[in-house]
Amino acid sequence: MSTPSPLYPIQNESRAALTLDGLWRFQFDPRAEGEAAGWPAGLPAPISMPVPASFSDFFTTHAERDYVGDFWYETGFFLPETFPETVCVRFGSVTHRAVVYCNGVEVARHEGGFLPFTADVTAAARRGAMNQLVVKVNNELSESTLPCGAQKEMPDGRKLSKPYFDFYNYAGIHRSVWLVGTPAQAITDYSVRYELDGADALVHYTVEGGGDRPVRVSLADAEGNTVAQTEGRKGVLRVKDAHLWQVRSAYLYRIVLTAGDGYDRYEEKIGIRTVKIDGRRILINGQPVYLKGFGKHEDADIIGRGFSWAVAKRDFECMKWTGANCFRTSHYPYAEEWYQMADEEGFLIIDEVPAVGMMRSTHNFAAAGMGQYTYFFETPTVPALLANHKQQVAEMMARDKNHASVIAWSLFNEPETTSEYARKYFSEVFAYARTLDPQQRPLTGAFEKNSAPDKCRCYDLCDMICLNRYYGWYISGGPEIDEAELKFRAEMDKWAAKKLDVPFVFTEFGTDTLAAEHKLPSVMWSQEYQNEYLAMNFKVFDSYDFVQGELVWNFADFQTTEGIMRVNGNKKGVFTRQRQPKDAAFTFKRRWEALPEGCKE
Ligand code: EVA
Numbered sequence: 067m068s069t070p071s072p073l074y075p076i077q078n079e080s081r082a083a084l085t086l087d088g089l090w091r092f093q094f095d096p097r098a099e100g101e102a103a104g105w106p107a108g109l110p111a112p113i114s115m116p117v118p119a120s121f122s123d124f125f126t127t128h129a130e131r132d133y134v135g136d137f138w139y140e141t142g143f144f145l146p147e148t149f150p151e152t153v154c155v156r157f158g159s160v161t162h163r164a165v166v167y168c169n170g171v172e173v174a175r176h177e178g179g180f181l182p183f184t185a186d187v188t189a190a191a192r193r194g195a196m197n198q199l200v201v202k203v204n205n206e207l208s209e210s211t212l213p214c215g216a217q218k219e220m221p222d223g224r225k226l227s228k229p230y231f232d233f234y235n236y237a238g239i240h241r242s243v244w245l246v247g248t249p250a251q252a253i254t255d256y257s258v259r260y261e262l263d264g265a266d267a268l269v270h271y272t273v274e275g276g277g278d279r280p281v282r283v284s285l286a287d288a289e290g291n292t293v294a295q296t297e298g299r300k301g302v303l304r305v306k307d308a309h310l311w312q313v314r315s316a317y318l319y320r321i322v323l324t325a326g327d328g329y330d331r332y333e334e335k336i337g338i339r340t341v342k343i344d345g346r347r348i349l350i351n352g353q354p355v356y357l358k359g360f361g362k363h364e365d366a367d368i369i370g371r372g373f374s375w376a377v378a379k380r381d382f383e384c385m386k387w388t389g390a391n392c393f394r395t396s397h398y399p400y401a402e403e404w405y406q407m408a409d410e411e412g413f414l415i416i417d418e419v420p421a422v423g424m425m426r427s428t429h430n431f432a433a434a435g436m437g438q439y440t441y442f443f444e445t446p447t448v449p450a451l452l453a454n455h456k457q458q459v460a461e462m463m464a465r466d467k468n469h470a471s472v473i474a475w476s477l478f479n480e481p482e483t484t485s486e487y488a489r490k491y492f493s494e495v496f497a498y499a500r501t502l503d504p505q506q507r508p509l510t511g512a513f514e515k516n517s518a519p520d521k522c523r524c525y526d527l528c529d530m531i532c533l534n535r536y537y538g539w540y541i542s543g544g545p546e547i548d549e550a551e552l553k554f555r556a557e558m559d560k561w562a563a564k565k566l567d568v569p570f571v572f573t574e575f576g577t578d579t580l581a582a583e584h585k586l587p588s589v590m591w592s593q594e595y596q597n598e599y600l601a602m603n604f605k606v607f608d609s610y611d612f613v614q615g616e617l618v619w620n621f622a623d624f625q626t627t628e629g630i631m632r633v634n635g636n637k638k639g640v641f642t643r644q645r646q647p648k649d650a651a652f653t654f655k656r657r658w659e660a661l662p663e664g665c666k667e
């Protein structure tokens with residue numbers, strides 16, 4: 067077995083990468099009988115299913131769309147004789163857990179629906195022949211899964227998902243599947259860390275894998291000219307007059323790693339830049355930056371949470387049009403292709419682990435918005451949850467560490483943070499996370515309303531403090547907006563009085579708004595109210611110099627579980643789910659284009 071590698075698949079003279087995306091076979095397994103009935107060797111009565119995509123929104127019945135339990139995918143692949151020695155199947159993500167079989171033999175298991183994993187099929191697959199790939203998937207939630215949630219059993223025995231979070235529990239093979247071939251002792255990983263030295267940049271690197279073969283590392287500029295090269299698994303490249311990767315003005319070099327003489331080669335685009343928190347400022351390449359942008363979701367019509375280059379392209383175009391420079395991958399790590407595009411476009415990413423729903427309520431978003439208290443971290447499931455949380459932080463950082471776009475790690479969204487149990491839990495998560503990132507990027511997490519300045523016991527674990535606040539929506543909305551402003555300022559004054567000398571970023575604020583609803587004077591849910599709410603929020607943000615960013619909730623309308631608080635989904639989008647602007651999009655465009663890129667002095 068080779069070491070699992072977090073590297074994104076590439077093809078060249080030493081490596082092969084064939085996509086297995088397309089129309090797979092699929093079958094629900096409501097009685098969890100597939101294993102015993104021999105499904106690992108082939109599905110008895112499959113239907114067709116596109117990959118990558120969520121299965122839910124293709125169906126026309128409730129039972130299928132909202133299905134909870136085990137379900138299976140199957141496809142075939144031809145393995146050429148000429149394929150490199152080690153053969154893996156790499157899944158970008160399977161939500162929420164998977165067991166993979168090749169020709170009937172179990173080759174991998176993975177927990178967590180938002181990070182990649184590989185199945186080594188070198189022994190199980192036959193060369194020069196067709197091979198069968200079967201994946202058993204399960205989408206149940208519990209208090210030790212990430213994200214957290216539960217199921218309810220209906221009178222007819224059917225299970226219904228009860229997420230502790232405010233997005234539809236989409237499931238399936240959500241990202242591309244690749245058949246990857248590498249040499250047996252391939253390069254398995256690398257990392258980079260940057261230091262600026264006058265006009266030059268130092269690229270500190272490490273390379274893993276390659277057996278005992280000599281490793282060479284070189285860097286080419288965007289025109290393909292080699293600008294630095296050296297040898298060894300650990301070392302430094304000096305780049306003369308380095309062209310830095312800047313916010314919304316990206317420049318990418320190409321790092322080329324080789325092991326032995328033509329034995330293995332891996333290459334990837336990287337951006338040279340530094341990230342630092344200095345007092346209340348966020349510095350990129352030593353220059354202050356004010357974060358402007360969105361909390362997003364991977365969510366679109368028909369494909370659900372499946373990755374689509376087309377959706378990603380449109381989202382970046384819309385974000386660029388507003389003048390944004392940043393987004394948070396709320397509430398889970400996104401497909402790797404999002405980060406590749408952000409690297410190219412000079413966007414900043416707050417990369418979030420799927421630790422959401424750590425409060426015992428199916429209406430967490432409302433409970434959180436109103437400051438209601440629910441315990442979580444005193445329960446017996448916590449050791450399993452903590453182990454899972456750490457594992458997913460490690461997998462996220464291993465996957466995303468070399469992206470220039472990633473400037474901070476968000477280790478949670480809106481957990482309970484006011485008990486001693488929460489303090490202990492998050493101290494462990496943060497201490498562990500601090501050992502993982504070669505670039506030592508800032509660690510943070512998004513705090514809900516109950517994590518108030520006088521009650522929260524976890525904010526000091528963070529290098530920057532991210533607040534989700536809904537004054538004027540869940541608190542004192544509509545005709546009470548003036549009171550909302552007073553309450554908002556009262557909280558901000560308490561934070562100010564703490565003189566924390568760290569940046570604060572609003573990672574959520576927003577109102578549900580129906581694209582067709584207009585009213586003068588405004589009412590909640592109208593486009594007019596969304597703008598009034600924003601105007602009030604901007605006034606408050608601009609009154610506190612430690613506020614160094616604003617990521618509105620949400621970029622686009624998105625699907626949620628059904629309920630009296632949601633109208634076929636969450637409508638807090640600045641864009642509709644079809645990615646067309648609401649009035650607020652023009653408001654943001656005006657404000658963000660006028661705001662300096664740097665911090666507000
Ligand atoms: C909301 N509020 O109520 C949002 C949720 C989000 O969608 C939150 O972090 O506090 C959550 O997931 O619209």
